[in-house]
Amino acid sequence: MIDTAEFTTEALCRSMLDRHRDTIVVQKPDFAIRKLSVIVTAALNLSNSNGFQAMSLRDLSKASGVSMGGLYAYFDSKTTLLKMILEEVTGQVQRVLADPPQTMTIDPVDHLKWLIDTHIRLTEAMQPWFSFAFLEAKNFPPSERRTAVDSEILTESYFAAVIDRAVAEGRFRADVSPLLPSLIKPLLQEWYVKRSKYRRRGVSMETYIETVQDLVLNACLPERRS
Amino acid sequence: MIDTAEFTTEALCRSMLDRHRDTIVVQKPDFAIRKLSVIVTAALNLSNSNGFQAMSLRDLSKASGVSMGGLYAYFDSKTTLLKMILEEVTGQVQRVLADPPQTMTIDPVDHLKWLIDTHIRLTEAMQPWFSFAFLEAKNFPPSERRTAVDSEILTESYFAAVIDRAVAEGRFRADVSPLLPSLIKPLLQEWYVKRSKYRRRGVSMETYIETVQDLVLNACLPERRS
DNA sequence: ATCCATTTTTCGAGCGTTCGCTCGAAAAAT
DNA sequence: ATTTTTCGAGCGAACGCTCGAAAAATGGAT
Incomplete structure (x- = not known):
């Protein structure tokens, strides 16, 4: 199970700072991380409310309490801010899904269940980040859109590989639809896209995970299955 | 099976014109429908490429060949254009899904299969419209966002009702997950959201429909099922 | 058919506003 | 005293939208 401490805003912003130390003007890491957290939190809130395009930097300045000029100490353009957040999301997805615990890889069925469980828990821990990265993606500039699409393709390939293996080992029926990996993905996205709907209906993450696994x-x- | 002739751009624009005859300045219906088709086609193209917010009316003017002032003969604000398209989509969804052929309502299992089949065929016939209405929805103004959400809730309720009936009649297992209707919807959306991906992979609509029905x-x- | 008077439709420069972004100076930290 | 950080008014560009005039279509009267 994933460790939620790895996905606090501060931890994620530390990772962002590391990756962009050359373009970020502010020197002292402690100052930088704290301020970056405030900026990113506000940016995710505003973007997820009305869309990234609709979020003006004046809105972001007001919501974060950082002046216009101050914002540009952390990114050199609005698109760079987008890129920083997006790459943080895709990086975490790859990092987490790429190395399952060894005990889970013995049986491909366990591995598949682990992938579903872990993906949903990851999107739960980083919900505003995922909404930003994949719901806004279709309005991103071409290069960033590609980054988001590639990340989705990579995720899908993890599911395809483990299902293929289960079929090859005779654990799954031979006639499992080749479309299945593509159909799993929207089921996983549904959780963070409609997060508030399930909260309102009292559906727990554990129940949702189990339902998707069973399906x-x-x-x-x-x-x-029993 | 749905009649695709009902969903040509012209037919849909005729319906839009009927609904907004009072606010559309142009008098002659033939002129109006032809020009409205050009405008709406361009608007859907531009919006689905870069988002509705990012589409400026100057872009739309250039792409449609209608002058800035000319556009305002068909709507009195950019939001009204959005509303006109959105209401056309939600109206067609309700009109089509609300009255299944009588032969399909005898058996709830047939009815469920018909709902899946018809919804996917409808979104196929109106693909740009659906992409516009439901992918852009989260960036719509509050009132229009509500319209889109209500339409999704209505669709989901059709699935919930027929599944409940199948359970009550003993056709379905008693322990079918209450989340199932919510999980069907993203599977249906996947078809028009990732339309180009499935075209590239050579997946036919019929195959997709069957796969979802089986799942x-x-x-x-x-x-x-055999 | 041809004309003119009237209506209907089309046009695009221009209005006020807001956008992303810059930069020289003030403030804070060292 | 020097460096680091913060600030917000101001720049050119692009936005949604308007409006008076040009163009096209219409419908008798000759």
């Missing part, structure tokens, strides 16, 4: 495994396993 | 029914039926 997927019912389509794969030779016999019905 | 859903496998989660519902007491025994595995």
